[in-house]
Amino acid sequence: MRRHIFLLMILLVISSGCFSQIEGNVIDTSGKAIPGALIIAIDSVKNTADTVKSDKSGYFAYKILKRGNYKIVVIAAGFEKNIQENFMVTNETPDNKATSSDISNATWLDIKLRRPKLSQ
Amino acid sequence: MLPSSPSGNRITVHFLPVICLLLFYSYKIPVHKHFQNGGSGRWTGTVTYKESMTSLLGPSERTITASFANAIPFCYIDELGGQASDDKGVGSHTYHAESIIEGKKFAITDCSGNGQAQLLAITFNEDEGMYSIGVNSNECNGKIVSLVDATVQDYGPDSKGVDIFKQTLGPDHNVLDGTKIEKRDMGVGTLVMTTTWHFVRVQDDVELIITPVDYDKWLPKPGIDEMSAGSEISINLKLQGKHGKPLNQKARSFELRLSATSREPGITINYPLKPMNPPLPDLRFVTQPNSNMAEEFQFMTVNCTGCTTANVKVDAFDGGGYSTLTAVAVLADGRRVTGNLLVSGGSAETSLPKRNGSMIAQSWLDANGKPGDYDDNETSKDNKNNGDGLTAYEEYRGVMSEGVYKRLDPRKKELGVTMQKTLFNEFSEGLNWFETASDIKIVRFNYLVEIGMDRRFNRNYSQGHSYDQDALRLNKVGLPNNVAGKAFTTLSATPDIPSNTTIIVISTDNIKQNYQNWTGWAQSNGLQLRWTEREYLAQTIAHEMGHGVKVWHHGDDANVPQGETAPQGGNPVYHIFDRNGIEIKDRPYTIPGNDRVCPCNTSQAGGDLSCVMAYIDVCDWVRISYADGSIGLFQSPLLAIGKNFCSGKDGTGVNAGTHTVSGVAYNNYFGKAANGACIGQITLK
Numbered sequence: 001m002r003r004h005i006f007l008l009m010i011l012l013v014i015s016s017g018c019f020s021q022i023e024g025n026v027i028d029t030s031g032k033a034i035p036g037a038l039i040i041a042i043d044s045v046k047n048t049a050d051t052v053k054s055d056k057s058g059y060f061a062y063k064i065l066k067r068g069n070y071k072i073v074v075i076a077a078g079f080e081k082n083i084q085e086n087f088m089v090t091n092e093t094p095d096n097k098a099t100s101s102d103i104s105n106a107t108w109l110d111i112k113l114r115r116p117k118l119s120q
Numbered sequence: 121m122l123p124s125s126p127s128g129n130r131i132t133v134h135f136l137p138v139i140c141l142l143l144f145y146s147y148k149i150p151v152h153k154h155f156q157n158g159g160s161g162r163w164t165g166t167v168t169y170k171e172s173m174t175s176l177l178g179p180s181e182r183t184i185t186a187s188f189a190n191a192i193p194f195c196y197i198d199e200l201g202g203q204a205s206d207d208k209g210v211g212s213h214t215y216h217a218e219s220i221i222e223g224k225k226f227a228i229t230d231c232s233g234n235g236q237a238q239l240l241a242i243t244f245n246e247d248e249g250m251y252s253i254g255v256n257s258n259e260c261n262g263k264i265v266s267l268v269d270a271t272v273q274d275y276g277p278d279s280k281g282v283d284i285f286k287q288t289l290g291p292d293h294n295v296l297d298g299t300k301i302e303k304r305d306m307g308v309g310t311l312v313m314t315t316t317w318h319f320v321r322v323q324d325d326v327e328l329i330i331t332p333v334d335y336d337k338w339l340p341k342p343g344i345d346e347m348s349a350g351s352e353i354s355i356n357l358k359l360q361g362k363h364g365k366p367l368n369q370k371a372r373s374f375e376l377r378l379s380a381t382s383r384e385p386g387i388t389i390n391y392p393l394k395p396m397n398p399p400l401p402d403l404r405f406v407t408q409p410n411s412n413m414a415e416e417f418q419f420m421t422v423n424c425t426g427c428t429t430a431n432v433k434v435d436a437f438d439g440g441g442y443s444t445l446t447a448v449a450v451l452a453d454g455r456r457v458t459g460n461l462l463v464s465g466g467s468a469e470t471s472l473p474k475r476n477g478s479m480i481a482q483s484w485l486d487a488n489g490k491p492g493d494y495d496d497n498e499t500s501k502d503n504k505n506n507g508d509g510l511t512a513y514e515e516y517r518g519v520m521s522e523g524v525y526k527r528l529d530p531r532k533k534e535l536g537v538t539m540q541k542t543l544f545n546e547f548s549e550g551l552n553w554f555e556t557a558s559d560i561k562i563v564r565f566n567y568l569v570e571i572g573m574d575r576r577f578n579r580n581y582s583q584g585h586s587y588d589q590d591a592l593r594l595n596k597v598g599l600p601n602n603v604a605g606k607a608f609t610t611l612s613a614t615p616d617i618p619s620n621t622t623i624i625v626i627s628t629d630n631i632k633q634n635y636q637n638w639t640g641w642a643q644s645n646g647l648q649l650r651w652t653e654r655e656y657l658a659q660t661i662a663h664e665m666g667h668g669v670k671v672w673h674h675g676d677d678a679n680v681p682q683g684e685t686a687p688q689g690g691n692p693v694y695h696i697f698d699r700n701g702i703e704i705k706d707r708p709y710t711i712p713g714n715d716r717v718c719p720c721n722t723s724q725a726g727g728d729l730s731c732v733m734a735y736i737d738v739c740d741w742v743r744i745s746y747a748d749g750s751i752g753l754f755q756s757p758l759l760a761i762g763k764n765f766c767s768g769k770d771g772t773g774v775n776a777g778t779h780t781v782s783g784v785a786y787n788n789y790f791g792k793a794a795n796g797a798c799i800g801q802i803t804l805k
Contacts, residue, residue: 023608025597025625033598057598057629102606103667105613108623110595 020089022062024109026054026074033058034113037076044069044086061106065089072109079113158244158293159251160196162206164189165296165319167255169282175309178225180217184257184282186237187211190322190455195241199468200458211237211258215278231262231276240281242296242319244289251296253284253317284317294321324362326369328449328459330470331356335462338473339481340403340436342387342525346396349435350387350525352406353472357430357459359449370426371449378403378418378434378472381443382479384517386580388439389510390536390565391520393572395580402441403472406433418443426452434472439527440517440584442479445470479584480516484527488512491530493584498533501559502767502799508533508560509618509805510577513584519577520570521563533560533804535618535669536591538571543596547626549654550661557662557732557765558669558802565591575622587805590619592668594661599627602634605660607667614672617803621668624661631657638737642758651761659761662732666765670803674734674766674793675723683713684743684753693750695781699757711753715740720791727793728766729759729773734793736761742789748782754789769796 026037037054041062054060054076067089074082089107169184188209192202200206215231235258244251261276287298297318304311332338333354341351357374361367382402386395404417411432412421422430434445446469447459460466473481479493491497491512498508515528519536522544528534535558537551544551544564551562565571572579575590599606605626609616635653642649651659686694686709696704711717718725718739725739736759744752757774769792770776778785795801 027598031596055598055600057600057627059598059600061600101603102664103609103613103615104606105609105611108608108625110597 019064020067021104021106022065022089022109023104023106024060024111025058026060026076026111026113027058028079029112029114034076034079037074037079037111037113039111040073040075041065041087042071042073044071072111074111074113076113078115080116082111082113084109084111158246159193159242160200162190162192162322162324163239163242163319164191164322165317167253167282167284167315167317169257169280169313169315171311171313173306173309173311175306176220177308178218178220180215180229182215182280183213184280185212186239186255186257186282188237188239188319191239193239193241195243200456202456206456207239209237209239211235213257213260213279215260215262226268227264227266229262229264229275231260231278233258233260233276235259244293246289249289250286251289252286253296253319255282255284256280257282282315284315295319324457325365326359326367326449326451326455326457327362327464328374328447328457329358329360329463329466330445330447330459330461331358332445332470332472332474335474337483339484340439340441340473342437342439342441345392346387346400346437349404349406349437350439351436353434353436355432355434355445355447355470357432357447357449359428359457360464362464367428369451369455370428371424371430372426372452373424373450374422374430374432375448375450376405376420376422376432377446378405378443379446381418382438382441382583384438384440384580384582387437388519388525389514389517389578389580390570390576391580393569393579399582400437401443402438403434403436403443406435408432438517439525440479440513442475442481443472445472479513484516488530494586495530496586496805498529498531500533500799500802502797503559503802504800505803507587507805508535509587509589510534511584511586514578514581517584519563519565521565522570523566526563528563529561534563535560535804536563536565536571536575536577536589537594537665538565538567538575538591539594541566541569543594546596546628547594547657547661549658550626550665553658553662553732553763554665557763558666558799560669560802560804563591567593575618588619589805592618592621592665593623594665595623595625596628597625599625599630602630603627604631604634604656605664607664609667615667615670615801617670617805618668619805624664624668626657626661626664628657631660647758650758655761659732659763662763666733666798666802671733671765671798671801672795673724674727674731674795674798675721675725676794677716677718677724677735677738680716680718680723680739682716683711684717684741685710686751686753694753695750696753697755699755711741717741717743717753718790720744720787720789722794723790725756725759726775726790727769727771727796728764729762729771729775730764731762731766731793731796731798732764733766733798734762739790742791744786746781746786747784750781752781752786756789765799765802766793766796767799769793 026034035056039060040049040051042049052060070087072084072087166187171182173180186209192200192206194207212234217229218225219227237258238256240254242253257280259277259279264273264275299316302313338353343350383399385399401416405420407413410423449457458468461470476482493513495512496507499506512530515530518527555562571591575593577589577591607624608622610620635656688708716739720742723739724735739756742754771791774789777788
């Protein structure tokens with residue numbers, strides 16, 4: 001029962017139009033995909049974080065992310081940390097009318113990571 | 121009673137009504153032209169004016185003489201390139217008045233002076249055969265002496281306008297002379313005004329001809345950046361005798377001015393991304409020896425000693441730059457001769473480039489269907505959504521595309537596409553497919569160099585703009601398994617116009633992998649794919665770009681059922697055919713659970729299969745529910761990739777035609793497209 005109430009709440013929140021999606025890629029400076037990178041979206045107001053991981057092609061997706069202002073922190077082994085301040089998630093609620101998987105109203109985000117500079 | 125007090129500002133008082141009346145009188149001058157008509161030119165002549173009044177309050181008398189030599193009426197000085205002193209002449213002015221009350225003289229006013237008179241205007245109304253002249257007298261100063269107490273007051277300065285209105289033009293328009301006498305009853309007496317005038321127009325013996333080289337064809341073209349000059353026009357100036365007579369004058373300088381010059385930001389509508397602010401003039405004189413430059417290269421003096429010709433150059437810094445050139449030769453005797461374009465009596469104003477009331481060069485307009493500056497009416501094949509979001513002036517100004525300056529086409533829809541420079545080669549075939557299929561030309565931009573992150577196509581403008589158009593951004597990325605490409609939009613997950621399509625992403629890795637999977641599957645089934653990996657990439661790009669210009673799939677297969685079993689016993693009855701058209705009669709017969717079974721007439725595989733928007737790989741089977749209660753299942757043959765945008769909903773290829781079951785005709789295979797007519801859906805703004 002408790003689980004049903006929880007699902008119902010999620011559905012209500014989704015239908016209230018407060019959520020959006022982010023999809024994107026994590027690549028290195030040569031354009032090569034970085035699998036396994038952690039993408040952390042920190043809600044700048046509430047200071048809460050939501051984390052996803054890039055797949056083998058560097059692709060990642062936040063399927064449900066509350067609309068608002070985020071700090072996006074991206075971490076991958078062997079690369080410098082990448083921080084994007086004030087990333088606005090503004091698109092409308094994910095649209096169930098999508099005709100196929102090749103059209104989306106998510107926000108696309110390209111993240112490029114650099115190798116650390118060698119110390120002198 | 122004392123005579124009326126002189127105004128301290130009589131010139132203004134006289135000047136305004138005279139000019140206003142003369143302008144009104146010459147109301148037939150077209151608005152777009154300057155105040156210049158048949159009375160234009162230099163005049164030499166004299167006006168005398170005498171007024172006398174006999175009155176119970178005492179007599180008065182005023183005499184004015186104004187003589188002019190080689191004078192330009194004030195109203196033409198700007199147009200003829202004259203100097204402020206060109207309307208001045210010499211004059212004398214006397215005034216005498218006696219004040220009498222009850223037969224007793226009690227005051228005498230005397231005023232006199234010699235000085236500068238002004239020729240305000242000489243205008244012709246040739247339709248009515250009339251002319252008018254306006255002159256301002258010089259000032260006089262004097263005293264008012266009281267005969268009662270012998271006190272003396274200053275009188276003046278006093279000046280008076282002499283107006284000669286609506287006189288009949290004689291056969292020789294270069295000679296204006298006459299006398300008019302007016303009597304006016306002033307109540308206490310009669311004022312008699314006698315005006316005599318004689319003016320002769322100075323027959324200029326010299327003219328200056330302005331000849332821009334290649335004038336009919338020259339177009340402004342920017343350099344590589346805001347500080348670099350682009351195309352250059354050479355302008356020849358030549359003094360010559362009028363009416364074929366020998367030239368007996370020489371110039372000591374030539375003065376050239378560019379006025380009303382455009383100042384569009386940047387050098388094209390897209391470049392640079394951050395233009396100078398404020399912008400500099402788009403056309404500028406080129407510095408040369410013995411020249412002085414001023415006003416941001418808009419005014420130039422070329423000095424010479426006894427020359428009769430000169431050459432100047434004007435550089436363009438914007439694809440849409442324009443200006444108006446005027447030139448004056450300053451003769452050795454001080455006279456100023458305004459240049460005429462190309463021929464004797466030609467326009468004093470030279471539009472650069474050659475234009476006719478437009479911001480756009482006439483030659484370009486002529487070559488491109490003569491659009492209006494703000495027109496955005498391009499059409500494309502089988503499509504009624506006219507316009508590409510760029511006005512004709514923006515198309516004319518042009519773009520920097522892949523490092524090269526290009527003008528756009530006001531008769532052809534154009535779509536900006538931006539991506540990293542390195543991707544253009546890889547994605548080129550897909551872009552070409554889209555161009556050919558859509559009848560829309562693609563303009564390629566290097567991402568973050570020629571188009572910014574905001575994707576704005578026509579970012580640089582101060583005029584000639586009507587719509588904020590964006591370019592489509594393409595990128596090569598990693599995507600989840602099997603997803604070859606994807607369009608991202610801002611409003612909803614449905615196809616949208618370029619401004620609302622944030623990015624189109626293509627996964628070449630997935631395309632490669634998908635193709636290998638298809639090839640392996642085909643081989644294992646003894647089949648051969650009907651497309652290559654290269655075509656698959658090109659089709660994916662063209663297809664996703666279709667979404668970026670608001671084209672939908674042929675149907676909606678978001679929730680396609682997978683697998684189906686025809687039961688033993690024939691209830692319901694199934695008619696099952698394999699991809700070769702051979703009926704399968706085995707029962708039960710099960711279509712595997714990962715095979716997608718699509719409906720007829722509503723699926724993404726329906727309609728014209730030559731269309732780039734038709735899916736050829738999403739439906740393994742088509743299912744038709746017949747009216748007699750039986751069910752048809754047809755295995756999809758391997759289909760070829762589409763390259764066009766379809767113009768209708770009807771099926772082609774295997775989708776064409778019908779088959780009959782129990783006397784009822786049904787569309788073959790996937791039948792019609794639910795949406796279809798893709799080319800008509802294309803919308804750029």
